[in-house]
Every structure is written in structure tokens, then in C-alpha cells.
Amino acid sequence: MTPERGRDRLSGARTASPEARAHHARVVAALGDTLATLPVTERHLFEARLARRFEDLFDGLEPVYGQRPDFAGFLERLVTTLARGWVVRPDASKALDMERDLAPDWFQHESMLGYVFYVERFAGSLAGVHEHFDYLDEIGATYVHLMKVMHARDGENDGGYAIVDYRSVDPSIGSDADLERLCTALRERGTSVCVDLVLNHCAREHPWAEAARDGDAHYLDYFHTFTDRTRPDAYERTLPEVFPDFAPGNFTHDERMGRWVWTTFNTWQWDLNWSNPEVFLEIVEVMLALANLGVEVFRLDAVAFMWKRVGTDSQNQEEVYDLLQALRACSRIATPAVVHKAEAIVSPDDLIRYFGIGRRHGKVSNVAYHNSLMVQFWSALASRDTRLMTRALGEFPKTPNNIAWGTYIRCHDDIGWAIADDDATAAGLDPFAHRSFLSDYYTGNFAASFARGGVFQHNPATDDRRVNGTFASLAGLELARESGDGQAVDLAIERILLGHALIAGFGGIPLIYMGDEIGLANDPSWADDPEHASDSRWLHRPAMDWAAAARRNDPSSIEGRLFAGLVHIVRARRATPQLHAAHDTAVLDTGHPHVFAHARRHPLGPFVALYNLTEGAQWLRRDVLRAERIEQPLDRLGGGPRLTADDHVELPPYGRVWLTG
Numbered sequence: 001m002t003p004e005r006g007r008d009r010l011s012g013a014r015t016a017s018p019e020a021r022a023h024h025a026r027v028v029a030a031l032g033d034t035l036a037t038l039p040v041t042e043r044h045l046f047e048a049r050l051a052r053r054f055e056d057l058f059d060g061l062e063p064v065y066g067q068r069p070d071f072a073g074f075l076e077r078l079v080t081t082l083a084r085g086w087v088v089r090p091d092a093s094k095a096l097d098m099e100r101d102l103a104p105d106w107f108q109h110e111s112m113l114g115y116v117f118y119v120e121r122f123a124g125s126l127a128g129v130h131e132h133f134d135y136l137d138e139i140g141a142t143y144v145h146l147m148k149v150m151h152a153r154d155g156e157n158d159g160g161y162a163i164v165d166y167r168s169v170d171p172s173i174g175s176d177a178d179l180e181r182l183c184t185a186l187r188e189r190g191t192s193v194c195v196d197l198v199l200n201h202c203a204r205e206h207p208w209a210e211a212a213r214d215g216d217a218h219y220l221d222y223f224h225t226f227t228d229r230t231r232p233d234a235y236e237r238t239l240p241e242v243f244p245d246f247a248p249g250n251f252t253h254d255e256r257m258g259r260w261v262w263t264t265f266n267t268w269q270w271d272l273n274w275s276n277p278e279v280f281l282e283i284v285e286v287m288l289a290l291a292n293l294g295v296e297v298f299r300l301d302a303v304a305f306m307w308k309r310v311g312t313d314s315q316n317q318e319e320v321y322d323l324l325q326a327l328r329a330c331s332r333i334a335t336p337a338v339v340h341k342a343e344a345i346v347s348p349d350d351l352i353r354y355f356g357i358g359r360r361h362g363k364v365s366n367v368a369y370h371n372s373l374m375v376q377f378w379s380a381l382a383s384r385d386t387r388l389m390t391r392a393l394g395e396f397p398k399t400p401n402n403i404a405w406g407t408y409i410r411c412h413d414d415i416g417w418a419i420a421d422d423d424a425t426a427a428g429l430d431p432f433a434h435r436s437f438l439s440d441y442y443t444g445n446f447a448a449s450f451a452r453g454g455v456f457q458h459n460p461a462t463d464d465r466r467v468n469g470t471f472a473s474l475a476g477l478e479l480a481r482e483s484g485d486g487q488a489v490d491l492a493i494e495r496i497l498l499g500h501a502l503i504a505g506f507g508g509i510p511l512i513y514m515g516d517e518i519g520l521a522n523d524p525s526w527a528d529d530p531e532h533a534s535d536s537r538w539l540h541r542p543a544m545d546w547a548a549a550a551r552r553n554d555p556s557s558i559e560g561r562l563f564a565g566l567v568h569i570v571r572a573r574r575a576t577p578q579l580h581a582a583h584d585t586a587v588l589d590t591g592h593p594h595v596f597a598h599a600r601r602h603p604l605g606p607f608v609a610l611y612n613l614t615e616g617a618q619w620l621r622r623d624v625l626r627a628e629r630i631e632q633p634l635d636r637l638g639g640g641p642r643l644t645a646d647d648h649v650e651l652p653p654y655g656r657v658w659l660t661g
């Protein structure tokens with residue numbers, strides 16, 4: 001293809017800036033014969049995708065690297081790297097790319113269900129996962145987030161988030177070939193594999209860091225290093241601490257290097273310097289390699305921290321969104337079957353920007369975690385009051401329609417009480433007192449609580465106490481089982497199913513954390529492993545209990561009741577097109593203090609979900625449904641909802657209904 005033709009074909013050529021058009025022509029020319037070995041249709045496909053997405057790529061990179069004298073050369077190298085990735089992309093993945101060109105909403109579909117697990121804790125190894133395909137099918141998983149997959153440092157490694165080699169699988173669970181085999185086998189069953197891409201930092205033992213420690217100038221520039229404390233001190237004035245207990249401060253002095261290095265998380269996790277375009281190129285090569293092994297979703301870890309700016313908290317900086325848009329464009333050009341999930345546990349206004357708003361509308365990531373939904377579930381469950389939940393979720397900014405929330409109740413991380421002061425105040429609560437109450441409630445400091453949890457990272461200055469615990473333990477199952485109180489067990493089961501229904505009915509991809517489908521309790525022996533002993537989040541990362549899972553088809557067992565309940569919800573979800581993620585969720589302010597209600601307005605007809613967050617029955621006026629054009633409600637989760645003679649819908653303890661009609 002000649003540069004001239006490339007220029008003509010640049011998508012949006014009428015609106016793209018002259019600079020973007022000129023750079024597009026240059027990168028196309030620089031491709032030379034990179035694509036020459038490919039059949040002509042495959043060559044054209046790459047060129048067409050490049051033309052289609054070049055503007056997004058350029059608009060992401062130019063604000064970050066545009067002033068550098070080597071910018072044009074960098075773009076040429078980047079696009080040539082993408083082309084090389086496409087040349088070696090396996091045919092099966094190229095076929096999937098085309099399927100997804102035709103169905104770009106695949107990850108938004110109501111049939112999507114995620115299952116999240118540590119490979120080692122679920123199946124021992126990557127090869128071992130094959131033995132549990134039937135189990136994944138029974139749950140209805142269409143997406144699995146495999147954790148601790150890439151090669152992490154020995155010893156403490158933050159649950160796998162301290163990478164020594166982004167391109168190879170952790171030897172403790174298998175090889176690259178094992179990962180490829182697993183991706184292929186799961187893909188054949190219609191299940192997509194998600195792995196973590198740790199963008200903010202690598203391990204101190206990563207060869208890049210090792211070279212920097214040896215004083216190699218090229219690699220020193222991969223990190224934020226400082227010869228004295230002047231700049232670290234300037235940054236520290238406005239930086240929070242993520243792990244105040246076990247990793248206070250944000251900088252670590254490395255004796256070998258004779259410098260301070262930026263370490264937001266642990267001292268052995270070195271933050272990468274994204275202002276260096278070499279880092280961008282390195283990560284793109286990693287993405288291409290993993291995508292070509294068959295990975296279909298990248299969970300972009302800790303992205304909020306990727307850009308540093310003095311005088312700020314160095315989170316959610318504009319450059320982060322630009323960089324993520326550019327990374328997204330790279331995938332769209334060279335591995336279009338792949339989507340990006342941003343892990344940003346930040347405030348709603350910042351969070352929404354990880355999907356892209358304004359000029360980046362819908363271009364930054366495809367999926368992001370709905371942290372607030374999770375927090376509000378736990379908050380309403382403890383307080384038996386949904387007014388804060390209704391207010392906080394009702395105020396949420398509108399999302400682009402090409403995204404999906406990752407909705408979840410538990411994950412491998414702690415729960416932080418991310419409740420905005422103004423939301424709490426508007427709901428009649430003292431923000432500080434409410435957050436303290438929640439920490440007390442879930443960590444054993446509240447006598448009447450049903451929950452069993454632990455404190456994570458107590459900050460005495462703010463009394464901020466994050467919470468550890470599995471879904472089952474926090475929802476009361478552990479205590480109820482121990483006490484042998486059948487009624488308490490029933491209530492705990494209903495709480496868990498309520499949570500599953502909430503994340504399945506909200507819109508987005510529900511993410512079930514391993515063990516929550518059978519009510520796995522906290523791991524009392526979590527600290528026995530020296531690699532885990534300093535990080536109490538291992539309390540809620542128990543190994544899979546396959547003996548308990550074997551009871552899942554016994555309807556009289558707790559596992560059987562939970563498992564069947566979840567499967568029922570997942571099946572109902574699949575049969576409810578209103579749950580396609582492209583449609584908005586509208587929180588309904590019904591004035592009811594104990595019921596959470598939302599609608600999804602779909603061309604095929606309205607949908608209203610109601611959730612009772614208390615252990616007592618609740619009644620909601622039917623005019624709430626009529627306002628959403630539901631006259632004769634049908635409960636997709638149950639059949640007929642209970643309607644009272646005085647025109648109310650009755651919700652049993654922890655009841656949930658998904659109404660259409």
C-alpha cells in the first residue's frame with residue numbers, strides 16, 4: 001500500500017488533524033514489507049484497521065509524547081510492532097477478530113458471566129483447570145479471570161502483582177504452552193480468558209529493574225528514581241498511602257542503585273515511568289504476545305497510578321486516560337478480539353473517565369469495576385437502609401453505551417468504604433460515623449452483627465479501616481453455621497443470593513469470585529504461609545474446597561442451595577435481553593428506605609429490579625412499576641411476584657425480583 005492510499009483511507013480523514021494524517025502516511029510507509037508475507041486480504045485488513053483506529057492512537061499518544069524529538073520515529077516503531085504482532089497472530093485468533101468486528105458488543109451480552117480465581121487455589125495448575133471445565137459450565141461462566149498467571153517474584157509478591165517476567169507464565173502453575181492450550185480449549189467452549197496486565201509497576205527483580213539498579217541509564221529511565229529526597233518529599237506532601245501498615249510512604253531507597261525509587265505499593269514493586277515511550281512499547285509487545293497466546297481480556301491493574309504529578313495525589317491524571325486510549329487503539333488495530341478492563345478503584349467522576357468521556361468517549365477501556373455498587377451493597381446490608389445506596393448510585397454519571405461494568409460483591413481485594421461525604425450527608429448520615437460503623441460491623445466490633453471479617457490497613461490518623469472477609473463470612477454464613485441456627489443459615493443464604501442477583505441484574509458482567517457460589521468461609525490458617533503472612537487479604541482467598549463443591553447438587557446442603565440459587569439467577573439473566581450492557585441502568589428513587597430499585601429501559605420492554613436489603617418483609621407501591629410502564633408484572637427470577645390487594649409488591653426477607661411485563 002502506498003502512503004498516498006493510506007492517507008486517503010484514514011478513517012475520519014475529513015476531521016483528523018493534518019498532523020494525524022501526515023503521521024499516518026509516515027507509519028504506513030515505514031511498514032515497508034513488514035506485512036509482505038501475508039495474503040493480500042490479511043494485509044488489507046491490518047491496513048484498514050490501522051486507518052480506522054489511527055486517530056484514536058495518535059490522539060492518545062500525542063499529548064503524552066508529542067513534544068519529544070523522537071515522536072515520529074516512536075510512532076513508526078510502534079505501528080511496525082503492531083504489524084509484526086498481526087503477522088504472527090494465529091489464524092484462530094484472526095478468525096475471532098473478525099467475529100468480533102461483526103459483534104463488537106460480545107462482552108456486553110446478557111449471557112456474559114465472569115468467574116474469578118487464583119489458578120493455584122482453584123486447580124493447582126493451568127493444566128488442572130481443564131479438569132474443572134464442567135464446573136465452569138455448570139455455573140455458566142463465559143469469562144474466567146485467571147489470577148497470578150504471569151511470572152511473579154519469589155517470596156512475597158502481592159498475590160502475583162509483582163512481575164519479574166511479563167512474557168512468561170509463573171513456573172509454579174505451568175508454561176506458556178499450558179496457557180495457550182487452556183485459552184484454546186476454553187475458547188472452543190465459548191469462554192474468554194482474562195489475565196492481569198500489571199501496568200503501574202513491576203517487581204524489583206524484573207530485569208528492567210535489575211539493570212536500573214546496576215546503573216544502566218536506559219533502564220533507569222523505566223522508573224522514577226531520585227538521587228535525594230527533594231522531589232520525593234515534594235510529592236509526598238500530597239500523596240496518600242495505599243498500604244500504610246506494611247508499606248508506608250511511596251518511595252524506597254535502593255542501596256545498590258544509590259537512589260530513591262517510586263514504590264506506590266510495596267517496596268519491591270517499582271512504579272514504571274510511563275513518560276518514557278520505551279515503557280509503552282515494551283507493554284505493547286507484552287500485550288501482543290499474550291493476545292496471540294489466546295488471552296481475550298486484559299485486566300489493567302492499578303491504572304489510576306500510572307502518571308505522577310507533583311502537588312496532586314498522582315492518581316487519575318489526564319495522561320492516564322490518554323495512555324489507556326492509545327493502548328486500547330493498539331489492541332483494536334492488531335488484536336481486535338481483545339477488550340480491556342480497567343482496575344481503578346476511584347470516585348465515580350474519575351471512574352467514568354476510564355470508559356472515556358468527552359473527546360475520548362467510549363475509547364479508553366471497555367470494562368471497569370463498579371466499586372460503588374459493591375460498597376453500597378455491604379453498606380445497605382449492615383444498616384438495613386437503602387437511602388444512601390439509592391442516592392449514591394442514582395447520582396452516578398452516565399456511561400458510554402459501548403462499555404460494560406464489571407459488577408461484583410467480592411474479589412481478592414479488601415473492601416474500602418468509598419462513600420462520598422456529600423452522599424452520606426444527603427442521606428442523613430454522618431459520613432465518618434457511618435464508615436466507622438461499617439468497619440465495626442464487618443470486623444467483629446458490633447455485637448449484633450452477623451458478619452465475620454478482619455481489618456485491613458488501619459490508619460489511626462483517619463480511623464480508616466478497610467475490611468477483609470469472604471462473601472459468605474461477611475454475609476453471616478460462617479457465624480450461622482457455627483451456631484447451628486437454621487434460621488440464621490437461611491437468612492445468610494438469602495443475603496448471598498440477593499448479592500448475586502444484584503450484580504447479575506444491574507447491567508454489566510457479573511463477576512463471581514471463586515468459592516462464593518458454594519459459600520466458602522474465611523481461611524483461618526491464612527497466615528501460616530510465610531509468603532502471605534504479612535497480607536491479611538489472604539483471609540478471603542481460601543483454596544477451593546472441592547469436597548464442599550461436590551455437595552452442590554444436593555438440594556438439602558448449604559452448598560446445593562447456594563449453587564442452585566446462583567445457577568437459577570444466571571439462567572434468568574440469559575433470558576432477559578434488558579440486561580445487555582448497552583442499555584442504561586436508571587436508579588429509582590421510590591422513597592422506600594429498605595428497598596433498592598432500578599429500571600432498565602429497553603426497546604423490547606421495561607425492566608425493574610427490586611431488592612429488599614432487610615430480614616423483614618417489605619412492601620413497595622405498585623405505582624413505581626406503573627411509572628415504568630409495567631402493568632402486569634412478571635418476575636423473571638420467580639414467576640408471579642406477590643401482589644397485595646392494596647396495590648403493593650411484597651418482597652420477602654432479602655427478596656429480589658426482576659420484573660418485566
Ligand code: GLC
Pocket residue numbers: 158159161265301302343412413
Ligand atoms: C490491584 C490488585 C491488588 C494489588 C494492587 C497492587 O489493586 O487488585 O491486589 O495489591 O493492584 O498491585
